[in-house]
Amino acid sequence: MKREIGRRALVAGALAMPFAARAEANWPTRPIRIVVPFNPGGAIDALVRVIAEGLTQRLGQQVLVDPKPGANTIVGSEIVARAAPDGYTFLITTNSTHTNNPSLYVRLPFDPAKELIPVSLISLGTILLAVKADAPFDDLRGMGVWVKGLGRPATYGSWGIGSSGHLYGLMLESALGGKYNHVPYRGDVPALQDVANGTLDITWASPTSAKPQIAAGRVKPLAVAGAKRSASMPDLKTFGEQLVAGFDLNLFVAAYAPAGTPADIIDRLQQAIKAVIDLPAVADKMVAQGQTSVGSTPKELADVLARETPIWAELIRQSGAKVE
Template sequence: MHRRTLIQSALSLTAAATLPAWAQDKWPAKPITYIVPFPAGGTTDTLGRLIGQKLGPALGTTIVIDNKGGAGGSVGSEVAARAPADGYTVLGGTISSHAINVSLYPKLGYDPIKSFAPVALIGSNPVVLVVGQNSPYKTLQDVLNAAKAKPRTVSSASAGSGTSQHLALELLGFKSGTQFIHVPYKGSGPAIQDVIGGQVDMMFDTTVVAGPHIQSGKVRALAVTSAKRLESLPNVPTVAESGVAGFEVVSWQGIFVPAGTPKPIVTQLHTEILKILQQPEMQDRLKGLGMQPSSMSPEQVAAFQRAEVDKWAQVIKAAGIKLE
């Protein structure tokens, strides 16, 4: 009996030693870092904090927001890609960091598809063109007329080169035959503040960031980049309605983990985040910010992301968009 007990104990220890770390220890056993690859105040940061406040208690831990801005989300994304795949690092990925940048940066420090495992798509939202409250531009046509009269004199801020804000500007110039001055920042927060202050003429930004400033009157909305007008901005025409046919840019926000993160952890994260996104108050909050919430599975997000990478590669090539 004694010998049999020793053998069973040895077998149990051997089996435990072969299990992955997540199976041996309860996860999560410590705080989880949520990397936001943009400065505080932008769309990704706002959504990360909204979700993090609810995700921490749901998992029985703390979610620590870590802002690492730069290069259109590439700096923070590379940090996340190199982090241990143990479930303690998640990333707020965007259309720029996970679909656009790979076609713009010749030496990107990560692969937007191979370096990550998708967890969830938070939602999508169009971009809106805004100017400061004291701007002489009342319509998009005013902007285009000024840019055509004096090329490269009208300035437009963005959250960084390669972001949806930057691509929207480049596409506007390409489709309207005009030229603008692109002024990249390290995030939407500081960029829109300079639009408000009049240091920069205008900016394409997501409704998450621009919405509150539109409501307060600090900026004026000239056009939205969606195919149809928004319920939250019914009096603001689309870019297409304003004379630039076939123009549409829709931004999106997702959550990713480093590739190789155990599937059970990815599944648990997805389940808890989806519960949060489906809460009535969260749905109302997202829609109020101009976002269309998503309920995609991780597999559906992966397919969606691959299609987005291909789509923007074609757009960037056709428009001849280059980084400054």
């Protein structure tokens, strides 16, 4: 009897294998979810929605954007790390998830390097430093002088503890002098609003989020971080152009899948992402959002992570920042 049960199980398994292979070959057969670990309406959310629209048309199934903000991308990223590796749940996030968080947090609920596998480097981006429009300075050196004369620490905002904006803010003290206190927000839009109304001194933000406030004459940008000027704000000088070193690391947006997701699904999604972001209309929208499209292979993204992670880890070590 036991042998008969065992034989039936083997037969059932053998019969199921072609169906599994066929389902994988037909992927996708139902809607796909892309988790974005940032607030809806923010720069990354807006970027992913443009990509999701193109993927929906290309893949023939609805690609849904699911914002899950919190804890410097940890909340949304953990959801994907714990998801079934069946090709229907993916993550699009910034470099912080892999390059910053493992060094910054004393404990993480998952291991990004092991539980999230690369799909594609989507884009390189920039962030800018913004102040209230009527601030009595127009460049970084002027801001440094102003901060030293405040008589209190200057407050600066970012989109969360351990974010790139938080770390860059820590670097401002050594670069410009003076004292700075970090104020974490759930996204850069509310931080920009507080700069505009005068309850926050300075904030880091994406060009996308900052442009409406700049256009309304409520805030003004001082400099953009990164190796090059932002394509969406070509007149804004970099930190390096203002002779303030150390702010030239590129920030990037990339796609990941739960570990164990079949390699051919990973490859097909990567190819679809590449095709979508290469479309002129999509590329133009990305430029307007301060992003330069890339569309790398999984291996190329893995190489970028291997190269960039030690650099961010050393910055975090030097800053002394740690989050319990």
